[in-house]
Amino acid sequence: MSAISVLILTKNEEQDLPDCLKSVAWSDDVHVLDSMSSDKTAEIAENFGAKVTLRVFDGYASQRNYGLKLPFKHQWLVILDADERITPSLASELKEFAKSALDHVAGARMRRRDIWWGRWLKHAQISPFYVRMVRVSRAHYEREINEVLVVDGDIAELTQPFVHYPFSKGLDHWISKHNTYSRMEAEVVAKGLFIKPDWRTALFGGDFSERRVHQKAIFYGLPARPLIKLIYMLIVRRAFLDGWPGVRYAILQAIYEYFIVLKTKEMQAAKGI
Structure with a gap:
């Protein structure tokens, strides 16, 4: 297991959550912050061994900021949505990065590959780079729509991508x-x-x-x-x-x-x- 915690934000994600959880099975501290789903999202998360927290959704930035304050086991945190996947190559890079990152580095940016109809939208994707790994207590979100993650420290650039299926639910x-x-x-x-x-x-x-x-x-x-x-x-x-x-x-x-x-x-x- 790696010294990295994982936070997954959900709302009625019984379809996508299993594969997301499988992609972070290398972490021994996976948290699911669920916005009071009406399907089996929470049950699925618990069956995978994730720690589930239920909270009424009151805004994108506020929900994520609440998630950043959960009692994580490790100092490094990876943040995902249920329709995203960490590839094995990225998982390896994340583990090495967590071991070697200097104190002034508080976050890591990585490329996201959006997939539609089995095709990577390599050229059509407008914003392919996202900070999805941060030191706990050194990051927060601003702006409710298309929220921005603000990191207190330097941001490193990783080479391996994670995968996103924005049309997985149709x-x-x-x-x-x-x-x-x-x-x-x-x-x-x-x-x-x-x-x-x-x-x-x-x-x-x-x-x-x-x-x-x-x-x-x-x-x-x-x-x-x-x-x-x-x-x-x-x-x-x-x-x-x-x-x-x-x-x-x-x-x-x-x-x-x-x-x-x-x-x-x-x-x-x-x-x-």
């Missing part, structure tokens, strides 16, 4: 989830809650997550965002190289952006803005 589930996300994004835009963008940070910032925050703030101010996003994904990022899954994913992302635009206008109209 297209209806993905659309339903992003319908909720688009409303939350629209609220941020309509209320002017996003940060004041800094072009220098957006282009040359040393931290990937910080660059992404400023890039998104700049993007919010652009006209015709859905069209820009579609062109960016298909032509600039060459999503077409991922085959039809890449093309269809680019179209879905443009539709998602259009939802944000329409809901923002609706909210502003309701307030007479």
Whole structure:
């Protein structure tokens, strides 16, 4: 066993959770923070030997911040969603990293591979890098939608990827989830809650997550965002190289952006803005 704890966040994940738990079987301290599932999620987690904590969901960042305060056995923590998997090669790298990391290093960033219809969306995936390993008590989340993990210390870059199946529950589930996300994004835009963008940070910032925050703030101010996003994904990022899954994913992302635009206008109209 490794000196690494694992946190998995769940809500009705009886379909995806077993494979996620199997992928972290190398850890002797697996925690599942469940948002009061109505299916067998908690039972499955307990059968795998995971420690289950039930909590009513009250927001993405707040739920994750609660999870970061659970009584973990080890100083290093890997954070996952149920539709994600740690590959054997990444597990080996995580173990070596936990043994050798210096005190000033408080987190590790790794690449996520999104899979749809058996195809890695190598080009279509917009944000492939995520901090998913942190020192316990030296990280917290900010921003409720597309939450940002803030780490107190340096962040190392790992080479091995983890795997994500965003469409594992079908297209209806993905659309339903992003319908909720688009409303939350629209609220941020309509209320002017996003940060004041800094072009220098957006282009040359040393931290990937910080660059992404400023890039998104700049993007919010652009006209015709859905069209820009579609062109960016298909032509600039060459999503077409991922085959039809890449093309269809680019179209879905443009539709998602259009939802944000329409809901923002609706909210502003309701307030007479």
